[in-house]
Amino acid sequence: MTLSIAFVGMTHLGICSAVAAAEHGANVVCVHFDEDRIRELRSGRLPISEPRLDELFTANRERMQFSSDATVLAQCDLVYIAPDVPTDSEGRSDVRLVESLLEQVDAAVPGETPVVILSQVSPGFSRSHPRRNGQLFYQVETLIFGRAMERALYPERFIVGCIDPDDGKPSALPAPLREFLEGFGCPILCMRYESAELAKISINVCLAASLSAANTLAELCEGVGAEWSEIVPALRLDRRIGGYAYIEAGLGIAGGNIERDLASVIRLSRQAGTSARVIESFVENSHYRRDWALRTLHARSGGRRFARIAVLGIAYKPDTASTKNSPALELARALTPFEISTYDPLVPASALEHARVRPATSALDACSDADALVIMTPWQEFRELKPVDLAQRLRGRLVIDPFGVLDRNLCREAGLDHQLLGSPRATSASRTIDHDVHRGTDRSRAEDHA
Amino acid sequence: MEHLNSTAENPLRTVVLGASGFVGKSLSSRLGAAGAPVLPLSSKEIDLCKASAGEELRLRLRDGDALVFVSAIAPCKTPASLIQNLAMARAVCVAAAEVELAQVVYISSDAVYRDGVNPVSESSRADSDSLHGVMHRAREVMLSTTVRAPLAVLRPSLLYGAADPHNGYGPNRFRRQAARGEKIVLFGEGEEQRDHVLVDDVAEVIYRVLARRSLGTLNIATGRSPSFREVAQIVAALDPSSGPIEATPRKLPIVHRHFDITEMLKTFPDFRYTSIEDGLVKSRADSSDR
Numbered sequence A: 001m002t003l004s005i006a007f008v009g010m011t012h013l014g015i016c017s018a019v020a021a022a023e024h025g026a027n028v029v030c031v032h033f034d035e036d037r038i039r040e041l042r043s044g045r046l047p048i049s050e051p052r053l054d055e056l057f058t059a060n061r062e063r064m065q066f067s068s069d070a071t072v073l074a075q076c077d078l079v080y081i082a083p084d085v086p087t088d089s090e091g092r093s094d095v096r097l098v099e100s101l102l103e104q105v106d107a108a109v110p111g112e113t114p115v116v117i118l119s120q121v122s123p124g125f126s127r128s129h130p131r132r133n134g135q136l137f138y139q140v141e142t143l144i145f146g147r148a149m150e151r152a153l154y155p156e157r158f159i160v161g162c163i164d165p166d167d168g169k170p171s172a173l174p175a176p177l178r179e180f181l182e183g184f185g186c187p188i189l190c191m192r193y194e195s196a197e198l199a200k201i202s203i204n205v206c207l208a209a210s211l212s213a214a215n216t217l218a219e220l221c222e223g224v225g226a227e228w229s230e231i232v233p234a235l236r237l238d239r240r241i242g243g244y245a246y247i248e249a250g251l252g253i254a255g256g257n258i259e260r261d262l263a264s265v266i267r268l269s270r271q272a273g274t275s276a277r278v279i280e281s282f283v284e285n286s287h288y289r290r291d292w293a294l295r296t297l298h299a300r301s302g303g304r305r306f307a308r309i310a311v312l313g314i315a316y317k318p319d320t321a322s323t324k325n326s327p328a329l330e331l332a333r334a335l336t337p338f339e340i341s342t343y344d345p346l347v348p349a350s351a352l353e354h355a356r357v358r359p360a361t362s363a364l365d366a367c368s369d370a371d372a373l374v375i376m377t378p379w380q381e382f383r384e385l386k387p388v389d390l391a392q393r394l395r396g397r398l399v400i401d402p403f404g405v406l407d408r409n410l411c412r413e414a415g416l417d418h419q420l421l422g423s424p425r426a427t428s429a430s431r432t433i434d435h436d437v438h439r440g441t442d443r444s445r446a447e448d449h450a
Numbered sequence B: 001m002e003h004l005n006s007t008a009e010n011p012l013r014t015v016v017l018g019a020s021g022f023v024g025k026s027l028s029s030r031l032g033a034a035g036a037p038v039l040p041l042s043s044k045e046i047d048l049c050k051a052s053a054g055e056e057l058r059l060r061l062r063d064g065d066a067l068v069f070v071s072a073i074a075p076c077k078t079p080a081s082l083i084q085n086l087a088m089a090r091a092v093c094v095a096a097a098e099v100e101l102a103q104v105v106y107i108s109s110d111a112v113y114r115d116g117v118n119p120v121s122e123s124s125r126a127d128s129d130s131l132h133g134v135m136h137r138a139r140e141v142m143l144s145t146t147v148r149a150p151l152a153v154l155r156p157s158l159l160y161g162a163a164d165p166h167n168g169y170g171p172n173r174f175r176r177q178a179a180r181g182e183k184i185v186l187f188g189e190g191e192e193q194r195d196h197v198l199v200d201d202v203a204e205v206i207y208r209v210l211a212r213r214s215l216g217t218l219n220i221a222t223g224r225s226p227s228f229r230e231v232a233q234i235v236a237a238l239d240p241s242s243g244p245i246e247a248t249p250r251k252l253p254i255v256h257r258h259f260d261i262t263e264m265l266k267t268f269p270d271f272r273y274t275s276i277e278d279g280l281v282k283s284r285a286d287s288s289d290r
Helices: A012-023 A035-042 A053-059 A070-075 A096-108 A148-153 A175-182 A193-224 A228-236 A257-272 A277-290 A292-299 A327-333 A363-367 A387-393 A408-413 B022-033 B053-060 B079-096 B131-146 B171-179 B199-211 B228-238 B262-267 B276-286
Strands: A004-008 A027-031 A064-067 A078-081 A115-117 A136-139 A158-162 A188-192 A308-312 A339-343 A357-359 A372-375 A398-400 A417-419 B014-017 B038-041 B066-069 B103-107 B151-156 B158-160 B196-198 B214-220
Touching: A004 A012, A004 A070, A004 A096, A012 A027, A012 A053, A012 A064, A012 A148, A027 A070, A035 A064, A053 A148, A070 A096, A078 A096, A078 A175, A096 A115, A136 A193, A158 A175, A158 A193, A175 A188, A188 A193, A193 A228, A193 A257, A193 A277, A257 A277, A292 A327, A292 A372, A292 A398, A292 B262, A308 A327, A308 A363, A339 A363, A363 A387, A387 A408, A408 A417, B014 B022, B022 B038, B022 B199, B038 B053, B053 B079, B066 B079, B066 B199, B079 B131, B103 B131, B103 B199, B131 B151, B151 B199, B158 B199, B158 B276, B171 B228, B171 B276, B196 B199, B196 B276, B199 B214, B199 B276, B214 B262, B228 B276
Parallel strands: A004 A027, A004 A078, A027 A064, A078 A115, A115 A136, A158 A188, A308 A339, A308 A372, A339 A357, A372 A398, A398 A417, B014 B038, B014 B066, B066 B103, B103 B151, B151 B214, B158 B196
Antiparallel strands: A136 A158
């Protein structure tokens, strides 16, 4: 019999998870207690953008129903609570919506129906919100903006927190949940609520550790004449580090989710009386690296005054419209006396807090008569730009390209002063290192695990 | 740092405490060039160490004044001078509490940061273990806890310029040694890297802080830290009469200081520091001991 699974909370996480469940053959009930959102979804309009999402949504439309009425939950085999959890500027989560949905769901479904919290909550949350029969579970999600469908369809493993995990095997799970998860063909790890809640945070902290080390060493490369892009492949071949490690240099950590987990660890450590100094250093390093483009822009200006600066990319990374903690926003705030000409494939220029922004119609248009170019998001579209075309449009020669989306040799031939993260400061314009090794990889900011 | 004035405008009047000093003179000159009214005060007018100094200062202040506190007994190397410096700050606190000032600007020092912290930024912990650093930090705290007006705390790195009355190790001493045809003597090989700021740039930053009525903490440093040997080589190249550069046996471990000047770039994006090369040319041109 086909499972009937409900997802409550139709924001980024809920929508992507619901579509993935439908793609895996379940009948999916999408619930959101706001009729406008439900009407939007029924009409096929999705409020978020993710690669493959539109296609999969359309393909599975027949297996998905939409409702703003909690009574539909009573007939479901399994209910996921999956709204996005907002965070404030300090990285603190606001879980009031999760609590409210949990109450409404609990009132609407029979006591034996398993309810799974998919939204991220802090250690202790699940145990402090008990359900009858212990039928409350916390499932770790590792959504990545821009890769959400890939992650939802092909997870590496499932981590499930239970009130009492017994021996940690999937047999501890109720049949509908076990059946659904086993359909993905990946390991299922059952553990105590608190362990699962902290496991989610631990994943992001480990990613932050790798990123912080990479960013620290990339900056050192700039100072001692080394080339971080030459070092990265060597590290990836070390099994202890690994081929998928987060060791590309970037402009700190953005997107909001890793920052949230770092803030959580700092807060929890203070409460528990444990040391989180190293985590505080990650945060500090992230803020410091975020401003790399600004420092480089001024340092390479040669004392010249800027009139117009072209900024390509506003999103915090490619393939998303999210600008949460995007370094482009911070850069724009620091360029108040100068005009900014900007273009992003998804984000409107109005996202920049700046009094003198000229929205451009294309990347090349943004470069017209600019004294310097800064490429803040490594969109694929920008990788296809020809440096010779840029040189013709730009008034100045300075190109700040943290992620190396442009070919360095072609930039040099076009007479551009091309500045790249992790490259020697003094000689970067004259070096001829082949960066093909990067081009197939994502030199974007930290891919953000929600 | 935050600007209370959206555009630059001269303060109604700026009272400069320590106006006869190296920075005070330069600032008074900058304010004068901008047509900004200045009341320069030095120890001749008010001895801030005296018990009555607070009241004396209060009588000279008017509502709406901006007050720049740049006077200090420096370097502060003894407990006695620490107490004197704190007494000076007490006098300023007493006076500032009685007047509706538009702004208070305290010229502190990068000595508030412990040696070996790199790169130093405004968020670095100000936990110096030197008396001089502790003195400045204590004054900062005294002002921040008692002054009601917007407070700007500026922490300059090492200063140089033609009129520097001190002859400490660095650009000023090197320039004078070169002018006299003497050897330029380095400690060790002159490996230590330091950020040297031309006094004119310090005056310019203070002026901008006054004109924008800024509040918060800002380091004044160029973001470039050449070694003392590099500075000596620039000086020697500028002065044909210079003797050779001479190393001496090292007595102390090497400690570098670099600055992260991101906050300055954000606070005054269109400000450019004078390079050490240009600054030394200017210092030499302005100097009477060429």
